[in-house]
Amino acid sequence: xxxxxxxxxxxxxxxxxxxxxxxxxxxxxxxxxxxxxxxxxxxxxxxxxxxxxxxxxxxxxxxxxxxxxxxxxxxxxxxxxxxxxxxxxxxxxxxxxxxxxxxxxxxxxxxxxxxxxxxxxxxxxxxxxxxxxxxxxxxxxxxxxxxxxxxxxxxxxxxxxxxxxxxxxxxxxxxxxxxxxxxxxxxxxxxxxxxxxxxxxxxxxxxxxxxxxxxxxxxxxxxxxxxxxxxxxxxxxxxxxxxxxxxxxxxxxxxxxxxxxxxxxxxxxxxxxxxxxxxxxxxxxxxxxxxxxxxxxxxxxxxxxxxxxxxxxxxxxxxxxxxxxxxxxxxxxxxxxxxxxxxxxxxxxxxxxxxxxxxxxxxxxxxxxxxxxxxxxxxxxxxxxxxxxxxxxxxxxxxxxxxxxxxxxxxxxxxxxxxxxxxxxxxxxxxxxxxxxxx
Amino acid sequence: xxxxxxxxxxxxxxxxxxxxxxxxxxxxxxxxxxxxxxxxxxxxxxxxxxxxxxxxxxxxxxxxxxxxxxxxxxxxxxxxxxxxxxxxxxxxxxxxxxxxxxxxxxxxxxxxxxxxxxxxxxxxxxxxxxxxxxxxxxxxxxxxxxxxxxxxxxxxxxxxxxxxxxxxxxxxxxxxxxxxxxxxxxxxxxxxxxxxxxxxxxxxxxxxxxxxxxxxxxxxxxxxxxxxxxxxxxxxxxxxxxxxxxxxxxxxxxxxxxxxxxxxxxxxxxxxxxxxxxxxxxxxxxxxxxxxxxxxxxxxxxxxxxxxxxxxxxxxxxxxxxxxxxxxxxxxxxxxxxxxxxxxxxxxxxxxxxxxxxxxxxxxxxxxxxxxxxxxxxxxxxxxxxxxxxxxxxxxxxxxxxxxxxxxxxxxxxxxxxxxxxxxxxxxxxxxxxxxxxxxxxxxxxxxxxxxxxxxxxxxxxxxx
Numbered sequence: 026x027x028x029x030x031x032x033x034x035x036x037x038x039x040x041x042x043x044x045x046x047x048x049x050x051x052x053x054x055x056x057x058x059x060x061x062x063x064x065x066x067x068x069x070x071x072x073x074x075x076x077x078x079x080x081x082x083x084x085x086x087x088x089x090x091x092x093x094x095x096x097x098x099x100x101x102x103x104x105x106x107x108x109x110x111x112x113x114x115x116x117x118x119x120x121x122x123x124x125x126x127x128x129x130x131x132x133x134x135x136x137x138x139x140x141x142x143x144x145x146x147x148x149x150x151x152x153x154x155x156x157x158x159x160x161x162x163x164x165x166x167x168x169x170x171x172x173x174x175x176x177x178x179x180x181x182x183x184x185x186x187x188x189x190x191x192x193x194x195x196x197x198x199x200x201x202x203x204x205x206x207x208x209x210x211x212x213x214x215x216x217x218x219x220x221x222x223x224x225x226x227x228x229x230x231x232x233x234x235x236x237x238x239x240x241x242x243x244x245x246x247x248x249x250x251x252x253x254x255x256x257x258x259x260x261x262x263x264x265x266x267x268x269x270x271x272x273x274x275x276x277x278x279x280x281x282x283x284x285x286x287x288x289x290x291x292x293x294x295x296x297x298x299x300x301x302x303x304x305x306x307x308x309x310x311x312x313x314x315x316x317x318x319x320x321x322x323x324x325x326x327x328x329x330x331x332x333x334x335x336x337x338x339x340x341x342x343x344x345x346x347x348x349x350x351x352x353x354x355x356x357x358x359x360x361x362x363x364x365x366x367x368x369x370x371x372x373x374x375x376x377x378x379x380x381x382x383x384x385x386x387x388x389x390x391x392x393x394x395x396x397x398x399x400x401x402x403x404x405x406x407x408x409x410x411x412x413x414x415x416x417x418x419x420x421x422x423x424x425x426x427x428x429x430x431x432x433x434x435x436x437x438x439x440x441x442x443x444x445x446x447x448x449x450x451x452x453x454x455x456x457x458x459x460x461x462x463x464x
Numbered sequence: 465x466x467x468x469x470x471x472x473x474x475x476x477x478x479x480x481x482x483x484x485x486x487x488x489x490x491x492x493x494x495x496x497x498x499x500x501x502x503x504x505x506x507x508x509x510x511x512x513x514x515x516x517x518x519x520x521x522x523x524x525x526x527x528x529x530x531x532x533x534x535x536x537x538x539x540x541x542x543x544x545x546x547x548x549x550x551x552x553x554x555x556x557x558x559x560x561x562x563x564x565x566x567x568x569x570x571x572x573x574x575x576x577x578x579x580x581x582x583x584x585x586x587x588x589x590x591x592x593x594x595x596x597x598x599x600x601x602x603x604x605x606x607x608x609x610x611x612x613x614x615x616x617x618x619x620x621x622x623x624x625x626x627x628x629x630x631x632x633x634x635x636x637x638x639x640x641x642x643x644x645x646x647x648x649x650x651x652x653x654x655x656x657x658x659x660x661x662x663x664x665x666x667x668x669x670x671x672x673x674x675x676x677x678x679x680x681x682x683x684x685x686x687x688x689x690x691x692x693x694x695x696x697x698x699x700x701x702x703x704x705x706x707x708x709x710x711x712x713x714x715x716x717x718x719x720x721x722x723x724x725x726x727x728x729x730x731x732x733x734x735x736x737x738x739x740x741x742x743x744x745x746x747x748x749x750x751x752x753x754x755x756x757x758x759x760x761x762x763x764x765x766x767x768x769x770x771x772x773x774x775x776x777x778x779x780x781x782x783x784x785x786x787x788x789x790x791x792x793x794x795x796x797x798x799x800x801x802x803x804x805x806x807x808x809x810x811x812x813x814x815x816x817x818x819x820x821x822x823x824x825x826x827x828x829x830x831x832x833x834x835x836x837x838x839x840x841x842x843x844x845x846x847x848x849x850x851x852x853x854x855x856x857x858x859x860x861x862x863x864x865x866x867x868x869x870x871x872x873x874x875x876x877x878x879x880x881x882x883x884x885x886x887x888x889x890x891x892x893x894x895x896x897x898x899x900x901x902x903x904x905x906x907x908x909x910x911x912x913x914x915x916x917x918x919x920x921x922x923x924x925x926x927x928x929x
Contacts, residue, residue, distance in 0.1 A: 162895030
């Protein structure tokens with residue numbers, strides 16, 4: 026019996042993605058494990074494998090199509106002997122009233138291994154993946170889902186900016202653009218706050234080059250706008266004396282075994298020490314290793330530490346999971362691996378979603394100190410500046426020391442000032458006396 | 465020099481007085497001009513006193529069913545004068561209540577009749593004396609009155625409008641009601657229940673022609689069973705007054721005529737807006753037949769003059785006028801995000817027996833739009849509470865857009881449906897779809913469960929039938 030191949034949910038929060046490339050064509054025979062297509066999400070490009078065998082009957086969604094909803098049919102898989110025009114088993118006969126039960130829309134072809142099986146409900150009334158809630162009527166959501174309109178990109182005209190039926194009916198499928206002047210990424214804006222004007226209005230045409238947002242740029246804009254708008258940030262700054270750490274690092278790197286090309290097995294960076302120190306400090310201060318929800322604070326049992334990786338085309342924060350169990354060399358090598366994957370857009374969602382804490386380091390650019398925006402669902406992030414020789418006062422005397430400034434941004438809903446300060450004191454201690462991490 | 469108000473509202477009916485309260489809440493200096501009693505037709509001669517009368521008839525009806533409930537009583541009777549007296553007392557209580565609300569909100573009530581007299585000016589006439597009133601904004605809310613036709617004019621004695629029908633000094637043994645809209649059918653129900661011979665004449669081919677056809681048919685059957693005579697597709701061509709009766713000539717669609725002799729006639733052929741003598745011509749406000757042409761926020765096209773309620777057209781309902789009063793008040797005060805009234809979310813309620821309530825499109829209207837629809841129905845006989853109440857006669861019907869799940873309309877007939885319809889109104893206003901309604905847990909045992917079942921029935925999933 027012919028079945029529909031459905032757009033896979035490559036992460037629990039994925040709602041739609043771009044069908045970047047078909048790797049099979051109509052008439053191809055596929056078996057379990059055959060790579061069918063490349064799917065691009067806001068963070069990564071992933072390969073999509075077949076789980077059943079059969080013949081590709083018809084490709085329903087052309088490659089290059091953006092905004093393909095999770096669970097929408099993208100191709101038809103035929104059983105042996107079936108004609109190319111065989112129609113998949115009716116799966117749209119589900120009574121409309123049942124439609125919003127995600128399970129009712131069964132995915133015939135589910136992505137393997139990493140991707141969770143549970144498909145996202147077709148019409149989610151839940152908060153957006155980035156934490157901003159879209160206010161929309163159920164009817165507006167239903168029509169938007171049917172027409173393939175991204176409801177979060179619409180401006181609502183209902184009570185208090187709620188998106189209502191007429192807003193969706195007036196929008197064009199797939200090309201939902203916010204009303205001119207409405208904030209593009211703020212999910213319809215904040216009641217009572219004037220939207221920012223469209224910058225185009227302020228510059229003469231032709232005086233700039235326009236680069237349309239790619240999905241990562243959109244995700245960055247949305248996530249950071251909501252994080253900075255919705256999370257009550259506060260900041261704590263501490264200076265760390267790196268003298269001891271630099272000495273230890275030098276010794277350890279010198280002791281690294283070398284292969285036949287004289288390439289050392291590892292080369293620890295200052296950042297690797299900071300990652301390790303963060304993990305250790307988080308285990309001592311579980312209140313910091315926590316996430317906010319509307320009803321409870323989630324304290325994480327492992328120290329999953331994210332590391333911000335700057336990319337030519339954006340930014341991503343892959344995570345060293347269970348960093349408290351990992352040694353410096355393991356952390357160092359894993360960071361390198363993840364950063365490499367990130368640069369090739371090959372990170373999988375389970376490599377960057379979640380986490381309990383993040384480290385953002387701009388020291389290599391000579392930045393002295395800065396503040397970061399919290400990376401939800403985490404509650405704290407440290408912004409690490411450059412280690413530099415500074416004059417410090419020790420026992421009443423001025424001395425030269427290698428000092429680095431660390432500024433932590435904390436979510437005050439989760440981490441109060443005293444808690445944050447105690448954590449930072451521990452972190453400082455671990456950084457200044459790396460040996461104390463062994464205690 | 466007369467006071468200058470931010471807002472003066474002409475007419476203290478439900479549209480006018482609610483507009484005034486909202487204006488006052490928003491800090492505007494407000495006055496209402498009223499020629500009679502606060503509360504307008506609704507409180508004094510409409511919605512409220514008729515509900516009081518119908519309550520009396522409902523009790524009378526139940527008295528006749530005592531046996532069914534295991535009781536008996538002898539020698540019970542009604543006194544029409546006392547029934548009317550109670551109704552008047554209810555009206556007075558509420559009208560006084562509105563006057564109190566005006567006082568509470570520091571709204572000045574100016575007695576008299578007002579007329580537009582140039583920009584920001586009104587002349588108020590009371591007992592021949594005139595006063596000038598200045599206002600930055602004037603809201604016209606003069607309401608409407610019963611429609612009359614040549615040859616079908618009320619005389620207040622033998623031929624009544626709602627006004628006389630509400631305060632009878634004698635109980636007519638036979639009655640002809642012209643028009644089967646909400647007003648006509650409520651009076652028909654009241655008098656029929658109390659024992660009068662009632663004939664209802666309707667020019668269209670079904671009773672309560674604005675309702676869903678199935679509801680009309682259901683109502684017609686129920687009324688006929690009660691002994692009401694329905695003359696559908698029939699016109700009244702002549703009313704000949706006798707000493708204490710009226711000889712009515714009726715002409716059916718097929719040209720056949722007949723005469724009926726009745727004690728009294730009630731004219732309920734719709735209503736016309738009170739557009740006369742308020743200075744509309746001078747101000748340059750457009751009138752279409754008997755209604756002011758107003759924008760979606762009550763704008764009349766003349767700066768600073770607004771119009772609301774029955775005066776600007778249908779549906780001719782107090783709650784529609786009240787909502788328009790709020791909209792105009794908020795517009796005047798510069799409140800942001802004011803939304804125009806959506807008439808497809810305004811419910812209509814008729815307190816005949818059985819009651820009728822509806823919101824949105826009828827099934828036929830929904831089909832006319834060309835969309836794919838699905839219809840759900842559930843009868844009262846399948847509802848526990850209805851049976852326990854001894855009210856097993858009725859029907860709940862839903863009309864959905866089959867594609868989007870939008871609730872296009874809901875239609876109900878039966879006990880207490882006027883109290884139930886708001887559930888569907890909320891669903892429509894909040895743009896809930898069949899999915900949310902299906903997942904709503906309705907309390908048991910209530911009549912409201914039928915509303916749930918009628919939603920489920922649209923998907924063939926009703927549980928108790």
